[in-house]
Amino acid sequence: MGTDPEALRDAALALSDAERAKLARDLIASLDGPADDDVAEAWDIELCRRINEIEAGQAQLLDVEEVLARVRARIA
Numbered sequence: 511m512g513t514d515p516e517a518l519r520d521a522a523l524a525l526s527d528a529e530r531a532k533l534a535r536d537l538i539a540s541l542d543g544p545a546d547d548d549v550a551e552a553w554d555i556e557l558c559r560r561i562n563e564i565e566a567g568q569a570q571l572l573d574v575e576e577v578l579a580r581v582r583a584r585i586a
Contacts (some may be wrong), residue, residue: 522533563569 522530525533560569564571
């Protein structure tokens with residue numbers, strides 16, 4: 511790579527907030543390796559299933575404060 515990492519960092523910090531955010535997302539995504547289309551499709555199906563359950567009144571929804579209180583109690 512012949513580019514100095516510090517020079518790259520300085521150049522990145524000179525970008526706008528939106529440009530830095532996109533660059534950060536791209537860099538983090540590059541660490542994960544290639545996307546797995548089967549996993550993405552499985553998540554899409556699962557999200558649709560959960561939305562349908564909520565809309566049909568079949569899902570038990572929990573209050574976020576209650577959930578956080580339970581988690582805090584478990585780790586304390």
